[in-house]
Amino acid sequence: MEFRTAGYNGYAVKxxxxxxxxxxxxxxxxxxxxxxxxxxxxxxxANGIHAERVYxxxxxxxxxxxxxxxxxxxxxxxxxxxxxxxxxxxxxxxPVQEWKEHNREVYxxxxxxxxxxxxxxxSWDGTVKVWDPVRPNSLLTLPTHSCTYSTAxxxxxxxxxxxxxxxxxxxxFDLRTNPxxxxxxxxLIPIHGYPPMPGSxxxxxxxxxxxxxxxxxxxxxxxxxxxxxxxxxxxxxxxDIRNPKAxxxxxxxxxxxxxxxxxxxxxxxxVLLSGSYDMTARVWSDGSNANAPSRPANLGPxxxxxxxxxxxxxxxxxxxxxxxxxxxEGWVATTAWDERxxxxxxxxxxxxxNASRFN
Amino acid sequence: xxxSMCGPSSALQNFQKHSTIDRTLQQDRLISRQTxxxxxxxxxxxxxxxxxxxxxxxxxQLPLDHGFQQNIFQPAPPGMQQPGPANxxxxxxxxxxxxxxxxxxxxxxxxxxxxxxxxxxxxxxxxRQQNQMADSSRNIQIPSHTNTPYNYSPMPVMGMMNQxxxxxxxxxLSISQxxxxxxxxxxxxxxxxxxxxAQTEMESMQDPTQESTQNSTQNIEMGQDILLNESAxxxxxxxxxxxxxxxxxxxxxxxxxxxxxxxxQNEVKPEHQDPEELARTAxxxxxxxxxxxxxxxxNSQFLSLMRQFxxxxxxxxxxxxxxxxxxxxxxxxxxxxxRYQVQGP
Numbered sequence: 001m002e003f004r005t006a007g008y009n010g011y012a013v014k015x016x017x018x019x020x021x022x023x024x025x026x027x028x029x030x031x032x033x034x035x036x037x038x039x040x041x042x043x044x045x046a047n048g049i050h051a052e053r054v055y056x057x058x059x060x061x062x063x064x065x066x067x068x069x070x071x072x073x074x075x076x077x078x079x080x081x082x083x084x085x086x087x088x089x090x091x092x093x094x095p096v097q098e099w100k101e102h103n104r105e106v107y108x109x110x111x112x113x114x115x116x117x118x119x120x121x122x123s124w125d126g127t128v129k130v131w132d133p134v135r136p137n138s139l140l141t142l143p144t145h146s147c148t149y150s151t152a153x154x155x156x157x158x159x160x161x162x163x164x165x166x167x168x169x170x171x172x173f174d175l176r177t178n179p180x181x182x183x184x185x186x187x188l189i190p191i192h193g194y195p196p197m198p199g200s201x202x203x204x205x206x207x208x209x210x211x212x213x214x215x216x217x218x219x220x221x222x223x224x225x226x227x228x229x230x231x232x233x234x235x236x237x238x239x240d241i242r243n244p245k246a247x248x249x250x251x252x253x254x255x256x257x258x259x260x261x262x263x264x265x266x267x268x269x270x271v272l273l274s275g276s277y278d279m280t281a282r283v284w285s286d287g288s289n290a291n292a293p294s295r296p297a298n299l300g301p302x303x304x305x306x307x308x309x310x311x312x313x314x315x316x317x318x319x320x321x322x323x324x325x326x327x328x329e330g331w332v333a334t335t336a337w338d339e340r341x342x343x344x345x346x347x348x349x350x351x352x353x354n355a356s357r358f359n
Numbered sequence: 360x361x362x363s364m365c366g367p368s369s370a371l372q373n374f375q376k377h378s379t380i381d382r383t384l385q386q387d388r389l390i391s392r393q394t395x396x397x398x399x400x401x402x403x404x405x406x407x408x409x410x411x412x413x414x415x416x417x418x419x420q421l422p423l424d425h426g427f428q429q430n431i432f433q434p435a436p437p438g439m440q441q442p443g444p445a446n447x448x449x450x451x452x453x454x455x456x457x458x459x460x461x462x463x464x465x466x467x468x469x470x471x472x473x474x475x476x477x478x479x480x481x482x483x484x485x486x487r488q489q490n491q492m493a494d495s496s497r498n499i500q501i502p503s504h505t506n507t508p509y510n511y512s513p514m515p516v517m518g519m520m521n522q523x524x525x526x527x528x529x530x531x532l533s534i535s536q537x538x539x540x541x542x543x544x545x546x547x548x549x550x551x552x553x554x555x556x557a558q559t560e561m562e563s564m565q566d567p568t569q570e571s572t573q574n575s576t577q578n579i580e581m582g583q584d585i586l587l588n589e590s591a592x593x594x595x596x597x598x599x600x601x602x603x604x605x606x607x608x609x610x611x612x613x614x615x616x617x618x619x620x621x622x623x624q625n626e627v628k629p630e631h632q633d634p635e636e637l638a639r640t641a642x643x644x645x646x647x648x649x650x651x652x653x654x655x656x657x658n659s660q661f662l663s664l665m666r667q668f669x670x671x672x673x674x675x676x677x678x679x680x681x682x683x684x685x686x687x688x689x690x691x692x693x694x695x696x697x698r699y700q701v702q703g704p
């Protein structure tokens with residue numbers, strides 16, 4: 001199924017956590033270079049996809065998050081540094097709440113999945129901010145000093161926040177720690193790998209990579225210490241924050257250009273979906289499920305994981321991917337700069353053996 | 360981390376931890392090996408084979424003196440004891456000579472690490488490496504970073520730019536890594552040989568800008584820091600989160616941070632948007648994808664817009680993208696009905 005965001009190039013898509021038939025999409029004119037943005041609330045029915053609500057914004061919009069506590073509210077982050085809250089119950093087409101604290105483009109917003117009373121945003125101004133939707137100001141500002149493309153709350157903890165940024169690092173903040181000079185920072189993981197440790201004789205020599213911008217990350221929904229990251233160097237990596245110094249657990253190689261967005265499956269613990277500047281969306285297994293043949297550990301992280309399928313429909317860069325929480329386990333939505341929102345079943349791009357893993 | 364929670368941590372304190380650390384397990388593992396060099400990738404089963412290859416390599420190509428040869432293949436005494444903590448830096452250096460140096464050259468091309476095990480001929484690998492680097496650098500003629508401050512919401516363009524140009528920093532890195540062994544040994548002949556190799560490599564890189572030269576120098580310095588005696592300092596820093604994050608501020612900025620450095624909040628936002636800048640950026644982006652002949656990339660509207668930016672057929676004015684006429688003046692867009700995007704409410 002397909003929907004055209006005519007005149008606007010898609011930037012992010014999210015399924016509603018309340019309804020299996022509702023999607024929100026943010027899109028920006030002129031590929032987000034200049035001009036305004038648009039927020040679409042889409043409904044799915046037997047006849048296809050139709051727009052239920054459309055909100056125009058004066059600047060590009062880059063990311064959105066459904067409010068976990070209120071099924072009608074959507075939070076949107078935009079190019080002018082503002083964060084807007086839209087409520088579909090509101091009769092007019094204006095945001096019901098707006099926060100303006102970030103100095104530069106807001107690249108990601110994500111809701112707290114446990115307490116459901118706060119959300120987190122990240123921006124090019126090098127900060128991550130924590131917000132309560134009922135308060136006019138942010139609760140907390142966490143500095144990263146680097147363009148932060150993506151931030152999220154841990155799915156199982158109300159106080160752990162992760163962020164990935166342009167400086168090729170994954171940061172983990174724990175709000176329970178003292179507000180010391182570390183600003184709640186508990187882990188700082190170089191995604192490209194640690195420099196070679198002098199004198200270390202342990203294990204096979206670790207491969208190192210050049211630092212590159214990290215554009216996206218996501219927490220695994222089942223293994224609550226596992227995070228996947230991806231970015232400019234085209235590789236998808238998984239990290240286990242129980243052992244932050246160990247480097248990536250798995251490295252998935254395959255995209256031909258930078259990876260723009262990734263999302264773990266809410267149904268299968270080892271499956272993730274990625275969208276890339278190579279104009280494809282791909283489904284991967286990180287090789288952690290019990291059915292995967294065990295591989296010798298000394299092959300290194302690149303030996304793990306497989307591409308399960310590849311969706312080739314989009315004709316411009318794929319920028320938004322999300323899994324449907326309900327119904328059949330393979331349904332996903334993707335959006336791209338080709339002004340299209342595609343709702344499709346990942347089983348349609350897989351071989352039958354892999355597809356049978358989805359119910 | 361525990362330290363920083365409980366009170367101020369000092370560098371001295373950290374160093375003390377490292378010098379008093381219990382290394383018994385490591386010693387056990389070291390002693391239990393039959394030959395100490397077993398753990399090194401470039402010796403082991405292939406050692407005798409390699410010796411032969413090295414000799415032919417030496418005779419055929421490079422006038423290396425014997426000091427170097429001694430360094431590489433000097434067998435450590437069997438049953439070697441792990442030296443005390445005071446000597447570990449020297450120990451690391453010795454180990455590095457026999458294993459890390461060739462391995463570092465492999466690093467940017469992870470896929471070939473496996474091939475290496477099969478062939479065992481490291482000079483062949485080296486030659487292949489050179490070819491690959493020449494190949495990859497031929498495609499990429501743009502510098503890895505742009506410091507161009509400009510004022511459109513530059514995320515898509517700049518993001519793309521840096522994303523596509525990623526091969527360049529890699530080849531820079533490999534240049535610097537190849538230089539490392541030469542400098543670490545202070546061996547003139549070896550350095551000369553490597554310089555020749557690097558020279559041919561650089562020649563195939565058509566347009567190495569000043570900036571990338573600077574970058575590679577920086578990389579060399581960084582590499583040496585890690586390799587040489589200052590490694591103790593680095594080790595300490597990487598153990599202490601606070602110090603690491605402070606250090607990050609001094610790290611070379613990449614990607615979006617080169618356009619707008621969030622740490623430098625006082626930066627003046629340029630009010631004037633330079634259309635030339637946009638054209639240049641678009642040209643760089645197109646250069647970086649020009650090798651991609653796939654139908655999708657040929658038909659991409661975004662890339663065709665970039666082409667128009669490059670050819671100055673279109674430019675950004677205020678919040679709109681407008682079409683220029685051939686004379687370089689601006690036409691009234693609304694009269695033409697060509698207005699690209701009408702500003703919303």
